[in-house]
Amino acid sequence: MAYQPLENYGFIGDLHTVALAGVDGSIDYMCFPHFDSSTVFGALLDDDLGGRFKIAPAVDGSRYKQMYLPDTNVLLTRFLSVDGVVEITDFMPVGEMRHTHILIRRVHAVRGPVDLHLECAPRFDYARVGHRAEAKGDEVRFIPDDDSIPTLRLLCAIPVDVVDGDAVVDFTLQSGESVDFVLETVESEERSPAEASDYAEKALQHSMQFWRGWNATMSYRGRWQDMISRSALTLKLLASQKYGSIAAAGTFGIPEEIGGERNWDYRFTWVRDASFTAASLIRLGFTEEARSFIRWIEQRFDESATPGELQIMYGIDGRHDLTEETLDHLSGYRDSAPVRIGNGAYDQTQLDIYGELLYAVNLYDELVEPISYALWKDLSVATDWVCDHWRDTDEGIWEVRGGQREFLYSRLTDWVALDRAIRIAQRRSFPAPLTRWLQVRDDIHNEIYTGFWSEHKQAFVQSKGSDTLDASTLMMPLVDFIAPRDPRWLSTLDAVERELVDDALVYRYRPDTAASDGLEGAEGTFGICSFWFVECLARSGQVDKARLFFEKLHGYANHLGLYAEELDPSGRFLGNYPQAFTHLALVNSALYLNEALERQQR
Secondary structure (H helix, E strand, C coil): CCCCCHHHEEEEECCCCEEEEECCCEEEEEECCCCCCCEEECCCCCCCCCCEEEEEECCCCCEEEEEECCCCCCEEEEEECCCCEEEEEEECCCHHHCCCCEEEEEEEEEECCEEEEEEEECCECCCCECEEEEEECCEEEEEECCCCCCEEEEEECCCCEEECCEEEEEEEECCCCEEEEEEEEECCCCCCHHHCCCHHHHHHHHHHHHHHHHHHCCCCCCCCHHHHHHHHHHHHHCECCCCCCECCECCECCCCCCCCCCCCECCCEEHHHHHHHHHHHHHCCCCHHHHHHHHHHHHHHHHCCCCCCCCCEECCCCCCCCCCEECCCCCCHHHCCCCEECCHHHHCCCCCHHHHHHHHHHHHHHHCCCCCHHHHHHHHHHHHHHHHHCCCCECCCCCCCCCCECEHHHHHHHHHHHHHHHHHHHHHCCCCCHHHHHHHHHHHHHHHHHHCEECCCCEECCECCCCCCCHHHHHHHHCCCCCCCCHHHHHHHHHHHHHHEECCEECCCCCCCCCCCCCCCCCCEEHHHHHHHHHHHHHCCCHHHHHHHHHHHHHCCCCCCCCCCEECCCCCEECCCCEHHHHHHHHHHHHHHHHHHHHHHC
């Protein structure tokens, strides 16, 4: 079977893990039972070895459509032919119906008869552990050879065959007929609620009520509401209900260049990404995710060996060790090896994380509820750490592996850390060494203007002593460091457009001239950078141009309104998917652009 384009997949989950379901009816990616568990379906990363769960018409030739049920994360895939129409409803139960980790696939014939083929072929532990399959009554159990890996059970309303460890069956549905397939972990030998004949229907109704109820709390009522709502629902799927952490993306190992080696694992919680995600959700009126994330951050502070210090990233459950390894037995998406799990950047120095965290916490303290004194003490120590270390070199926001530098973005976010800490302290009258913090904040400000301005480029540059442009400079006006119509900023914006913008798409930098990331090959344009650019245009007064670019970017979304990390020159998705960075930046740019358009009309 050929690899599907990445944009051909829909995204479902239960706030504990996620799965990708293709327009061809195949679930080709699912880590089970948690975001960063090993895969049970991984055909996306190796079409032959990875495993899949496919339900589709037995004869090729149907046209397909895919959509979400309105205001939910319940996915509907439709196959249309002159002879029949069949729908597959894919979802994972959430809310009170979720007693364990479950995937439900409901197949319904709108018009029939329709001949269908089912193949449920799990592969455990990234296809490193074998299994046996046992059929009994209305279920098939997939029992891994490793006892530490949970058994999976497929509950079937029709008899299925076991062939070489897989469940397979050809079946026919008449007009109006439906059949449910329920895949769950076996946690005990007690009767599972999923065995009840009405379980799938109740789970579907409860899940739709959950998603629609959550979505209804969104406070935004401006332009592009459907697009913003879909981004919010996507960000929600990346938030762990159990821990409060937020994953950077749903997948691992998807290449930033087909055939390239930039294939990272993004199923973890970066302080940077999660802080920006929490801030965007706050702006939309969703507060519980930010509250849970702040509790999770407090736990990381509590267990830190050095008071006030954090790693740049952690496992979803808060674990510290994310040692990177390669899965050499997997060929990778479209033969893009190596496939990596874990992330070697976890022990890097990235000076920006306290700025992004304090940016979100300040918003939370201002718009949601006052933060605790205990958290303030941790943040105060972290701010002092920034005062001591802001002149250090680091690997920067893009986690380069070619050596540390003095990066503008790190200086900028250190300024943000001081600025937002000062705001919180003054708003809440918290004890703080304000004289020192104010002086360091001013020192960083002066350093950026003197050390990172290129007279030759007439622009702020990526790192001290370079002439390289970096799209992360687009954050300068977005965090209120520089006025969006300051002459130096406008010339920087012009330079970014000349060197990094292609149509409405923005490269984060040019790898041949920027700080080395230690890898070969190229990469695509970055979604977050493209939406940053839109917001910068709007803030600079170029509102009509910003709107045109925003609409162009909307045209690069897939049929469901989802985005990956990057796009290639033809608009194909690259990198891990869906990507929180892209969706949160879409939200922020849309909110500001809507405000700007409203001001124009007054």
